[in-house]
Amino acid sequence: MRNQLNERVAISGVGCTHFGNLMETPEIKDMSLQELTAAAVKEALDDAGLSGQDVDAVFAGNAMVHSSQLPATYSQISKWTGTQFKAGVHFEAQCSTTNVGLAMAATAIAAGVYDTVLVFGVETTRTKVKDYSPYEREPISHQQSWLWTDMAVNQAYGVPQGYDIFSSYNGLVALGYCRKHGISIEDFDRGMFEVCRTRRLHGSMNPKANIQETLEEAAKRKGISDAFEYWQSENNPFVAWPSRLLSLVTTADGASAIVLTRADAARDGRSQPVEVKGFGINATDLPWYGEDPTMWESDKRAVESAMDMATIKATDIDYLHTHDCSHISGLCTAELIGYLDPGTALTAARDGRLRFDGDKPMSTHGGRHAFGHAWAASAGSDTYEAVLQMRGKAGKRQMPKPPEVSVIHTHGYAMIGTVIVLGGM
Amino acid sequence: MQAMSEKPNKIRWYYEGLSKGVFRASKCGDCGKFTFPPTGCCEYCGSWNVENAELSGKGTLLFATHSGSAASHPRFEKAAPFVYGHIRLDEGPIAQAIIQGVGTSPEDLKALYEKGPVPVQAVTLQMDDLPVIAFNIQD
Numbered sequence: 001m002r003n004q005l006n007e008r009v010a011i012s013g014v015g016c017t018h019f020g021n022l023m024e025t026p027e028i029k030d031m032s033l034q035e036l037t038a039a040a041v042k043e044a045l046d047d048a049g050l051s052g053q054d055v056d057a058v059f060a061g062n063a064m065v066h067s068s069q070l071p072a073t074y075s076q077i078s079k080w081t082g083t084q085f086k087a088g089v090h091f092e093a094q095c096s097t098t099n100v101g102l103a104m105a106a107t108a109i110a111a112g113v114y115d116t117v118l119v120f121g122v123e124t125t126r127t128k129v130k131d132y133s134p135y136e137r138e139p140i141s142h143q144q145s146w147l148w149t150d151m152a153v154n155q156a157y158g159v160p161q162g163y164d165i166f167s168s169y170n171g172l173v174a175l176g177y178c179r180k181h182g183i184s185i186e187d188f189d190r191g192m193f194e195v196c197r198t199r200r201l202h203g204s205m206n207p208k209a210n211i212q213e214t215l216e217e218a219a220k221r222k223g224i225s226d227a228f229e230y231w232q233s234e235n236n237p238f239v240a241w242p243s244r245l246l247s248l249v250t251t252a253d254g255a256s257a258i259v260l261t262r263a264d265a266a267r268d269g270r271s272q273p274v275e276v277k278g279f280g281i282n283a284t285d286l287p288w289y290g291e292d293p294t295m296w297e298s299d300k301r302a303v304e305s306a307m308d309m310a311t312i313k314a315t316d317i318d319y320l321h322t323h324d325c326s327h328i329s330g331l332c333t334a335e336l337i338g339y340l341d342p343g344t345a346l347t348a349a350r351d352g353r354l355r356f357d358g359d360k361p362m363s364t365h366g367g368r369h370a371f372g373h374a375w376a377a378s379a380g381s382d383t384y385e386a387v388l389q390m391r392g393k394a395g396k397r398q399m400p401k402p403p404e405v406s407v408i409h410t411h412g413y414a415m416i417g418t419v420i421v422l423g424g425m
Numbered sequence: 426m427q428a429m430s431e432k433p434n435k436i437r438w439y440y441e442g443l444s445k446g447v448f449r450a451s452k453c454g455d456c457g458k459f460t461f462p463p464t465g466c467c468e469y470c471g472s473w474n475v476e477n478a479e480l481s482g483k484g485t486l487l488f489a490t491h492s493g494s495a496a497s498h499p500r501f502e503k504a505a506p507f508v509y510g511h512i513r514l515d516e517g518p519i520a521q522a523i524i525q526g527v528g529t530s531p532e533d534l535k536a537l538y539e540k541g542p543v544p545v546q547a548v549t550l551q552m553d554d555l556p557v558i559a560f561n562i563q564d
């Protein structure tokens with residue numbers, strides 16, 4: 001493949017809602033899915049200085065149609081976003097959805113077909129349509145949520161025979177990592193605590209995050225003065241030894257949106273544009289890795305494609321987000337990319353290097369654990385954060401020096417490795 | 426190569442094999458590798474030139490952890506939590522499956538981890554509605 005964009009493409013606007021629960025979280029409580037989507041889209045269009053009628057096409061992402069019950073999403077949302085009479089498609093790449101949409105939009109723009117494309121993702125993983133009501137929602141049970149989510153995982157042999165996300169994504173990867181690098185289980189536990197503490201710190205500085213409570217505050221709430229003692233207590237059980245509950249994703253309802261346009265047109269927009277320098281997408285099925293649980297071939301190939309298209313090296317990356325449904329998996333990806341040296345991620349976390357103000361900042365919005373995870377909307381939330389950081393508009397969690405080059409990696413369950421490279425114009 | 430109309434449903438064929446304690450795969454006529462569990466083509470080189478094959482069920486358990494205490498799927502409600510492992514089969518494929526012969530406690534799993542890779546043998550675990558593959562640790 002030629003692996004190049006024939007014209008320069010930019011992100012001219014981004015939007016993202018608060019991630020939370022449509023039945024509980026004050027900022028989004030009682031919103032309909034149509035309104036939730038429109039909130040993200042309006043923010044992105046306003047950011048770009050455009051209306052819905054200024055876009056040429058709408059790529060609408062929604063993965064779990066069981067809870068949203070909005071197939072043909074681009075059509076059903078069009079009158080809520082001012083985008084009717086445009087080209088459109090409903091698509092999904094699970095948790096990579098919004099950034100795969102970004103790549104499809106960049107492809108269409110660079111090919112000269114469209115000038116401006118709106119991409120959005122909307123997802124509800126906490127609530128679903130109640131009975132046949134057009135506006136009432138009800139909670140999704142734990143098992144129902146996994147049954148629906150795992151429909152994106154090998155339905156012939158994996159799921160029917162006991163596939164377990166916590167094992168495949170966390171425990172086995174953790175053991176592979178410890179064995180490969182000679183790290184003790186005790187040091188692993190301490191390192192994972194520090195990763196979680198960092199992500200929670202980032203979440204506490206992000207007014208849109210699902211969890212804005214630091215680990216220290218959570219410990220205090222439970223009457224424990226030492227946060228590491230809290231980490232090792234019954235409040236944080238092993239979900240797949242040696243991985244614990246607080247190293248995992250937290251589910252959320254949410255929406256995100258991105259406006260992409262020809263780079264020359266983006267300069268006339270309302271906000272500072274960010275260039276799409278490259279992307280890579282690579283899919284596989286279970287098992288996601290061979291003998292070495294820390295090396296995922298689909299990620300390796302997606303990273304290589306993206307960095308080749310963008311003509312960057314790992315040392316050029318100023319800000320990185322890797323998919324962190326599982327914190328240990330996200331760290332393995334950061335090492336695979338070359339952002340961190342092999343076997344050093346846990347030490348880097350303990351030394352504070354992964355913080356927003358560290359020298360290897362990662363997931364400054366709080367990642368899947370603290371910012372939360374709304375499947376098809378999440379990659380858009382990662383891009384939203386990267387754009388804010390690059391513009392110097394990330395508030396309390398702003399990196400001291402706004403990044404010039406940002407890389408965002410996501411896993412579309414299961415498994416679509418997706419990497420995008422953003423750069424200053 | 427069989428005509429399309431003569432091909433059985435590969436998924437049903439696999440589970441029917443399991444119910445008899447047979448571990449069915451497909452073998453590539455071009456690159457020689459096994460696709461396990463079987464599909465209609467070679468997962469490595471993409472060739473359609475594949476034949477039905479059986480695996481020994483012998484392998485090496487590389488790592489083992491445990492599932493969540495509440496099963497993600499109703500089929501495994503009674504079995505959870507169970508030990509779940511990462512296995513290299515003697516014929517080459519990597520598999521992940523339920524492991525029998527070790528407890529789910531951190532102490533048991535840590536002892537197994539420190540021991541390093543151990544030999545395992547595939548067996549059939551009969552659930553209420555479906556036979557599934559599991560691996561027994563060979564002492």
Ligand SMILES: [Zn+2]
Binds near residue numbers: 454457458467471
């Ligand atoms: Zn082959």
